[in-house]
Amino acid sequence: MNYIQLAYKGRREIWMVLITAFLVGGVFLFNFIFYLTTDPSELDAAYDxxxxxxxxxxxxxxxxxxxxxxxxxxxxxRYMHERSILSLTTVRAKVDLGRVFFAFMMITIFTVGSFLIGYSVDSSELIFQFNLGKFAILFLIGIILFPFQIGLEEYLFRGFLMQHIGVIVKNKWFPxxxxxxxxxxxxxxxPEVANIGFFKMMIxxxxxxxxLGIMTLMDDGLELALGFHLGNNLxxxxxxTADWTALQTDAIFKSTADPTMGLVSDLLVPVLVIYPIMLWILAKRYKWSDWKERLxxxxKEPVQENYKIIE
Incomplete structure (x- = not known):
């Protein structure tokens, strides 16, 4: 059984899927409507x-x-769709924390390494603002709450929606x-979207x-996506930190650079070069194969499966 097929382990009526998606993901829908309908000056006032x-x-x-x-x-x-949280997470018998840790460390090493290289080349727009007390509070808030933030996004988008949309349309590429x-x-x-531009940030x-979706489908589980997303955000x-980002924090450094991103260097290179390299690393480590079929x-609905029994 592959990752999307796990949705067959529970109730999957379309009205249930819509209710769950609306109740849980409504905050994201509200944010999008707010962005589309709010005057830019009012957005700036809200950010201020x-x-x-x-x-x-x-x-x-x-x-x-x-x-x-x-x-x-x-x-x-658990109670409306009558399935286990494990079936929302992975095809494995239990959550593979080693996979979570590996993806976390991969993005952490890349983030810190690329920062150090950039800092050694030009540090003129970075202010060292480390304050032990404030940083300790930031660290505590981060390690406690970021898992919930990235957990919701991964379990909603790469988990619940990926699985149920896949079951509805009967393929993997569309979800x-x-x-x-x-x-x-x-x-x-x-706020990055308003400052840098909708098109650029959507890329x-x-x-x-x-x-994250490719990680999930190729690995038949959310573990790698959870680890990567947590490492990236935390x-x-x-x-x-910077004044124009979504999360204002008492980070070690503060950037004073203008909110700009080069289309090629800051957007296309990470998406089209760095991300494929990371997928290659994961593919080698976890011996992924048959990319076309998995993606x-x-x-298909598995046969001889009592879908409504919660594992």
Whole structure:
């Protein structure tokens, strides 16, 4: 049984899928509508209001909402869809924490390494602002709440939606494409989008969605996506902050650079060069094969399976 087929282990009526998606993912839909319908000056005012809070409070406010939402998703999957959380996570008999750790370390090494190279070349737009007390609070908030934030996004987009859309359309490529696009749109209200540009940031967000989706389908589980996403968000928040980013933190460094991203160097190179290299590393380590079938193949209902028994 592959990852998408795990949805057959529970109830999958379309009305149930829509209710779960709306109740849990409604906050992302609201953010997108807010972005489309709000005047740019009002968006700036909202961002400025958040900046008036202490960084630790602002970060807490931004992340704490994900705790009840992830809990709600788990409850709906367990009791309405009548399936286990393990079936939402992986085809393996138990969650492979080694995979989570490996992906976490891979993106951590890349993030820290690329930062150090950039810092050694030109540090003129970086301010060292390390404060032990503030950093300790940031670290505690980060290690406690970021798992809920990335957990909700992964379990919703690469988990619940990927599986149920795949079961509905009977293929793998469409849920991969759609969930990657939805993942990008879900971040449209972030201040980076307003400062850098919708088109540019969608290249990055949707490209990242494809990376995480490919990891999930090729590895038949969320473990790699969870580890990668956590490492990206946590290490990034601890290392560098800027006034124009979604999360204001008391990071070690603060960037004073203008909110610009080069289309080729900052967007296309990571998405089209760095991400494929990371997939190659994972493919070698976990011996992935049959890429075409795993990413574009048909989804068939398994035979002789008592789908409604929760493992």
């Amino acid at each position: 209001l958040m900046k008036q809070m202490p960084n630790s409070v602002s970060l807490f406010v931004n992340l704490v909402l994900f705790v009840p939402l992830l809990g709600l998703l788990f409850l709906l999957v 991969l494409v759609l969930t990657s696009v939805l993942f990008g749109i879900a971040h449209s209200a972030n 990055f967000y949707i490209g990242t969605g494809f990376l 290490i990034g928040s601890l290392l560098v 574009t193949g048909k989804v």
